[in-house]
Amino acid sequence: MKxxxxxxxxxxxxxxxxxxxxxxxxxxxxxxxTPGDEVDLCITSKPGVxxxxxxxxFEDLPSEPDKNTAGVSIAxxxxxxxxxxxxxxxxxxxxxxxxxxxxxxxxxxASVYALNCLLQEPLKINELLGLAIAGEKxxxxxxxxxxxxxACLYGGFILVRSRDPxxxxxxPTPDDLYCTIIHPRISIKTSESRQLLKxxxxxxxxxxxxxxxxxxIAALFKKDYNLLSRSLKDVVAQPxxxxxxxxxxxxxxxxxxxxxxGCSISGSGPSLFAxxxxxxxxxxxxxxxxKVLDNHDVQNDVYVSKINQQGPKIIKVAI
Amino acid sequence: MKxxxxxxxxxxxxxxxxxxxxxxxxxxxxxxxTPGDEVDLCITSKPGVxxxxxxxxFEDLPSEPDKNTAGVSIAxxxxxxxxxxxxxxxxxxxxxxxxxxxxxxxxxxASVYALNCLLQEPLKINELLGLAIAGEKxxxxxxxxxxxxxACLYGGFILVRSRDPxxxxxxPTPDDLYCTIIHPRISIKTSESRQLLKxxxxxxxxxxxxxxxxxxIAALFKKDYNLLSRSLKDVVAQPxxxxxxxxxxxxxxxxxxxxxxGCSISGSGPSLFAxxxxxxxxxxxxxxxxKVLDNHDVQNDVYVSKINQQGPKIIKVAI
Numbered sequence: 294m295k296x297x298x299x300x301x302x303x304x305x306x307x308x309x310x311x312x313x314x315x316x317x318x319x320x321x322x323x324x325x326x327t328p329g330d331e332v333d334l335c336i337t338s339k340p341g342v343x344x345x346x347x348x349x350x351f352e353d354l355p356s357e358p359d360k361n362t363a364g365v366s367i368a369x370x371x372x373x374x375x376x377x378x379x380x381x382x383x384x385x386x387x388x389x390x391x392x393x394x395x396x397x398x399x400x401x402x403a404s405v406y407a408l409n410c411l412l413q414e415p416l417k418i419n420e421l422l423g424l425a426i427a428g429e430k431x432x433x434x435x436x437x438x439x440x441x442x443x444a445c446l447y448g449g450f451i452l453v454r455s456r457d458p459x460x461x462x463x464x465p466t467p468d469d470l471y472c473t474i475i476h477p478r479i480s481i482k483t484s485e486s487r488q489l490l491k492x493x494x495x496x497x498x499x500x501x502x503x504x505x506x507x508x509x510i511a512a513l514f515k516k517d518y519n520l521l522s523r524s525l526k527d528v529v530a531q532p533x534x535x536x537x538x539x540x541x542x543x544x545x546x547x548x549x550x551x552x553x554x555g556c557s558i559s560g561s562g563p564s565l566f567a568x569x570x571x572x573x574x575x576x577x578x579x580x581x582x583x584k585v586l587d588n589h590d591v592q593n594d595v596y597v598s599k600i601n602q603q604g605p606k607i608i609k610v611a612i
Numbered sequence: 613m614k615x616x617x618x619x620x621x622x623x624x625x626x627x628x629x630x631x632x633x634x635x636x637x638x639x640x641x642x643x644x645x646t647p648g649d650e651v652d653l654c655i656t657s658k659p660g661v662x663x664x665x666x667x668x669x670f671e672d673l674p675s676e677p678d679k680n681t682a683g684v685s686i687a688x689x690x691x692x693x694x695x696x697x698x699x700x701x702x703x704x705x706x707x708x709x710x711x712x713x714x715x716x717x718x719x720x721x722a723s724v725y726a727l728n729c730l731l732q733e734p735l736k737i738n739e740l741l742g743l744a745i746a747g748e749k750x751x752x753x754x755x756x757x758x759x760x761x762x763a764c765l766y767g768g769f770i771l772v773r774s775r776d777p778x779x780x781x782x783x784p785t786p787d788d789l790y791c792t793i794i795h796p797r798i799s800i801k802t803s804e805s806r807q808l809l810k811x812x813x814x815x816x817x818x819x820x821x822x823x824x825x826x827x828x829i830a831a832l833f834k835k836d837y838n839l840l841s842r843s844l845k846d847v848v849a850q851p852x853x854x855x856x857x858x859x860x861x862x863x864x865x866x867x868x869x870x871x872x873x874g875c876s877i878s879g880s881g882p883s884l885f886a887x888x889x890x891x892x893x894x895x896x897x898x899x900x901x902x903k904v905l906d907n908h909d910v911q912n913d914v915y916v917s918k919i920n921q922q923g924p925k926i927i928k929v930a931i
Contacts, residue, residue: 320823454827455820460842462830493812496848501774503822504639507829508773511781514833523779529815 299378302335303411304608307403308448308601309388310395311472312440312560315525316505320453322395322444324601325472328594330399331385331608332363334407340379342367349386359431366401366428370408373424374415380408388594391480393560395441401428402445406605422446422459441560448604450513466600467516471575473553475544475582476564478592481537489533501528518554518570525555525568538563543585551581572597618697621654622730623927626722627767627920628707629714630791631759631879634844635824639772641714641763643920644791647913649718650704650927651682653726659698661686668705678750685720685747689727692743693734699727707913710799712879714760720747721764725924741765741778760879767923769832785919786835790894792872794863794901795883797911800856808852817847837873837889844874844887857882862904870900891916 308329314321337343342358358364367380382404388396405424409416416424425446429437443451443461454460508524511517535541535558544565548556552574553567565582569575579595586593627648633640656662661677677683686699701723707715724743728735735743744765748756762770762780773779827843830836854860854877863884867875871893872886886897898914905912 317822317826319819320826452823452826452830454823454839454843460827462827462839464830490815492815494815494818496809496811496813499813499818499821499848500638502818503636503825504771504773506822506826507636507639507771508779508781510826510829511771511783511833514830520773520781524773529818 305407322440351389362397362428363404369427398441522554547581624726641759652702670708681716681747682723688746717760841873866900
């Protein structure tokens with residue numbers, strides 16, 4: 294296997310993702326057009342991975358390749374393809390770690406997708422998935438965010454029907470579905486947020502949840518926003534995880550008042566997402582979100598986006 | 613409100629139904645073309661309900677109107693419409709009580725549908741649902757089989773997204789989807805079968821189940837039989853309820869060998885259902901099912917049917 298663009302440098306974007314999506318705890322995810330991470334990647338004659346620069350507005354990230362999700366994924370890929378060369382990369386973090394927006398998944402996916410493009414696509418998307426999972430393991434331990442990784446890599450709305458064996462299904466979304474995100478600048482570690490969840494749930498809650506899960510899928514196929522709104526309720530994770538998010542109830546009710554179909558926690562938080570059926574409403578929800586946190590002097594970032602249908606994409610290739 | 617066909621007699625068929633459908637415990641149901649119950653109904657000047665005859669190949673049913681699902685539903689309907697007249701009916705039970713095929717739901721639905729037709733449809737289908745539910749209460753107590761009643765009344769494949777408030781969604785099914793039923797002639801009371809279920813389930817099992825629930829809905833919309841087959845797995849009720857069904861494992865594996873997409877318990881059993889994508893396979897599954905129980909001298913009934921899309925229907929109206 295010979296790298297066809299060995300002297301080139303490629304820049305790739307990979308999208309932020311919303312996992313869980315209300316009722317679909319651990320099984321639903323979708324990709325956003327903004328924010329997302331970018332990576333500049335080139336092949337080096339020296340074997341191994343070098344992370345040269347991490348450019349971020351947010352907290353410092355480890356640049357040691359074995360502690361960084363991008364570095365681990367690329368190292369796994371180089372081993373998988375038995376490469377006798379290496380990779381150097383710059384990482385442009387456009388979103389913070391621990392935001393609930395699939396930040397680590399985006400870095401991992403951007404990196405393996407970039408290398409695969411430079412190599413003229415020797416690997417299939419399912420193989421890239423396995424390599425990005427290797428990267429995620431370092432940030433999430435045993436609980437890998439397959440819903441984030443799969444949504445980031447495939448784009449669109451995905452269902453992780455099963456983890457073992459892996460079974461990922463693409464679900465169509467209406468063209469005018471918009472997502473508004475608010476990220477309060479506080480950090481919640483997924484592992485801590487996960488510890489809040491009980492290992493047992495009542496059968497009644499489970500039935501409520503899978504009724505909503507089925508309703509969500511039906512709503513997306515039928516383009517039925519009313520049903521989507523009724524189904525976007527999480528009775529399992531949200532009631533406990535929302536405790537960690539400042540002003541959660543105020544944020545959620547402000548989104549609904551501004552026209553949201555529903556609002557819940559993105560991944561394990563602290564970001565919230567709200568869905569709506571127009572750009573105008575999505576922007577209004579963003580303003581309403583921002584007002585709540587600004588009033589309490591909580592630093593925040595707001596993003597408005599359609600559902601990203603493409604997954605990672607090449608920004609540029611240069612010599 | 614005046615009965616327009618007061619001197620007429622109407623005969624109505626209402627379909628048997630498969631509830632739960634693998635992973636969709638308490639939320640999925642679909643209707644069959646065969647078997648089903650029939651009711652002959654006419655209006656009487658004497659107020660109240662008389663059940664004149666119950667014609668059945670199976671066990672005796674109570675003909676006291678207040679102990680019979682058809683009688684209670686009709687009584688509720690007469691009260692609801694403030695009727696100053698009554699109803700007399702004959703009930704043709706084409707399937708046994710306690711079979712897991714929605715027998716009591718079919719009698720209730722056939723009766724209220726018949727009276728509504730005779731009265732030239734003063735009530736909407738949602739109102740009939742409420743009245744059939746009243747009938748179900750006497751056979752099932754607190755755990756009303758909304759999945760059976762809704763599938764019987766609406767026809768097709770239904771999702772009970774929520775019970776309170778009631779939210780029923782119709783899900784499309786592929787034209788060539790067939791169902792094979794085997795009913796072992798043993799009786800399991802739903803209330804007993806329900807007691808076997810634990811009130812708490814592990815979060816891991818719940819996630820597996822709602823992954824499959826989402827997979828089932830996606831499979832039906834996509835007409836993806838492979839996905840349907842992978843999703844038709846119940847990790848919550850089947851493992852405990854199957855213990856009550858003689859030769860369950862043999863039956864299920866015989867269905868799969870004969871080409872079934874999947875096989876599980878119909879409602880709370882003892883009937884099993886298997887789905888397939890052709891009449892030929894559905895018949896072969898029926899033969900395979902029958903062979904297993906015949907070999908063990910267990911009396912049984914086998915039914916092969918497409919998904920019934922219509923719900924109840926008028927067989928004839930006579931003066």
